[in-house]
Amino acid sequence: RNLPEMQSNLNFPWLIYNAYKTMVRRNVNMEKLKDDYFLTNISRRQSAHLQKFPDTKLINLGIGDTTMPIPKSITSSMVERADALSTIEGYSGYGPEQGEKALKDAIANTFYGDLGIKSSEVFISDGSQTDISRLQLLLGSSVSIAVQDPSYPAYVDTGVVVGQTNVFQESEGKYGNIEYMKCFADNDFFPDLSTASRTDIIFFCSPNNPTGSTATREQLAQLVEFSRKNGSIIVYDAAYAAYISDDCPRSIFEIPGAKEVAIEISSFSKFAGFTGVRLGWTVVPSELLYSNGFPVIKDFDRLVCTCSNGTSNISQAGGLACLSPEGLKSIQTIIDFYKENARLIIEIFTSLGFKAYGGKNAPYVWVHFPGKRSWDVFTEILEKAHIVTIPGSGFGPCGQGYIRFSSFARREDIIEASWRLKNLYS
């Protein structure tokens, strides 16, 4: 993303020694946050590289941002809804904070039809990153959290912001008071729950960002059992569920007993190319209860109504069109296109003798560079091949020595990238 000039100056406010200062104390939790948000840092490195090499064709296999156009049948629904806003009969103001009923019904039927999830348990938002923040606001500072290590940085960073963690421990590469559940190649990137400490909340993402691994039905049954035994709540991130093409569950609610211990978040971003349109959802089953027996859904509903005035009516019209038979069919074609890109990336690295993971049920390929530091490999690939990637260490200590390649590129860029990588590593 191109950071506005003013934001890049935010790094130096304390340099203006004689500037007027307020008496307001900085939020101690914000002070704990390490650097920038990790993925914003990548965007900054990307912009700096472009300034240094303005004439090179930079290939972006970094940020997981979709690149293929949204199918016309979906965008025309958004155009229609936007046009209607300029008419008396078509105009609509504030909608239900929980989301429009038609979209909630469509999500419940399309993704959870035979899983007994009701439309009233679906809450629409402007995307999963917002929902992660709202859930952290709901859960508060006194809960303990566990994350897969490595995993999407938003779980940890929002945990820091709301005060769930201690400071960042440089020597360990992690924040205090978070249970980092190690995920390695030799445990199939699924944590060893027999050695994991109990926490109140377990953030779990499958298909996983960044490893691209997908938990099996048996593994998720273990996770649900682990949570039920410990009285924990799973926040299950299904942002990439649409990429699953084998028997792995697409929803945690496929697992018996999950409704009493899990919340699921998902998104239209990587499913339908809505990364810029902004649309996601959270499912909070009415069976999920706090230790005092109070239903979590009641608090979440109150929080949603307090913190948001709803989601864009235009985005929701687009979401509804995505879930029509025509929309689903055209979206699947694009998902298959990205998955073929991932297969080509795996093929490149396998042919070069690297161990490459993921990519089968996910748009991310996780490549191991044994004995190397992720940022060094990131810099080498950027400077010698002009390809942006994501250094694995940014996702947690277990990401050290790995690089994440995203498959959200045009096919010609994937092919060009394969030539460049073969030149670099053969």
Ligand SMILES: Cc1ncc(COP(=O)(O)O)c(/C=N/[C@@H](CCC(=O)O)C(=O)O)c1O
């Ligand atoms: C597991 C997972 N959950 C939620 C999101 C964000 O979803 P939306 O906020 O709905 O676009 C993402 C987005 N990830 C991208 C975008 C990075 C970002 O969110 O800043 C990435 O990892 O490159 C994700 O990977």
